[in-house]
Amino acid sequence: MALTAYDLTGRTAFVTGAASGIGRATAALLARAGATVHCADVDEKGLHDTRTLITDAGGSARAHLADVGDSGRLREAVQAAGPLHIMAAVAGIMHSSPVLETREEDLDRVLAVNFKGVLHACQAAARSMIDAGVKGSIITMASGAVDAATPGLLCYSVSKAAVVQLTRTLAAELGPYAIRVNAVAPGWVRTAMTDRHDAELQQKAEAAMVRLSPLGRVGEPEDIAHAVLHLASDASSFTTGQILRPNGGVAMPW
Ligand SMILES: NC(=O)c1ccc[n+]([C@@H]2O[C@H](COP(=O)([O-])OP(=O)(O)OC[C@H]3O[C@@H](n4cnc5c(N)ncnc54)[C@H](O)[C@@H]3O)[C@@H](O)[C@H]2O)c1
DSSP: OOOOTTOOTTOEEEEETTTSHHHHHHHHHHHHTTOEEEEEESOHHHHHHHHHHHHHTTOEEEEEEOOTTOHHHHHHHHHHHOSOSEEEEOOOOOOOBOGGGOOHHHHHHHIIIIIIHHHHHHHHHHHHHHHHTOOOEEEEEOOGGGGSOOTTBHHHHHHHHHHHHHHHHHHHHHGGGTOEEEEEOOOOBOSGGGOOSSHHHHHHHHHHHHHHOTTOSOBOHHHHHHHHHHHHSGGGTTOOSOEEOOSTTOOOOO
């Protein structure tokens, strides 16, 4: 007898940050599971490559050039996708500076993408699901940074902590519509965001994370995509307001 809980055939998914890394792997996996996937990003070339990756594998994808910080443009793209079943709000940026050197514009820039961008995606998706009466699933992208106090990561970790609170609040508000809202908080994953552009530095950074992981490795985008698939699918039908931590068991002790 076939296992159907992970089958997304006939569902429409929207993935932000789909031009690279975790977003691209998520879009590709949701398409493999049968969903029609709408990909949004500010990177036109990366978006094109993701769409080609999906369609070449026999999947269904559309690309939307959209900045998640622009609520109007994002709403337009979500509306164009038709009734949504799944939103994966993955787009994000990194910023690193010590607290005493952090400028207001740094904080504003990071919050605009990492928090407001996720808020805009959640709002647009929730409106689409409520209007169409869809019992959908919204997945936000937090980070292991919310479980630690990492020097230099104030802006980033504050933005991700805000995503966690948004996720819980929205889960409470949307439960009566049977819409589920959960966050994924990955550990270190090999993507453009964690690429140190220097082999030695990269090895050092990854070795530090590997030492902290009982599994003895860093993450790959596909590890996180599978966590998103779980939350997007009927396999997690009784799960809402949760933070799933695919991080190789890293406890973030500092
Ligand atoms: N890589 C990691 O170790 C790691 C760990 C924890 C959380 N995350 C989170 O996972 C998400 C994806 O990160 P990644 O590692 O795949 O990085 P990435 O840099 O490979 O991908 C991020 C994508 O977001 C897009 N993006 C950035 N600003 C945007 C905007 N304003 N509007 C639309 N798209 C925009 C980028 O163009 C890019 O395609 C982020 O939210 C990140 O904070 C990553």
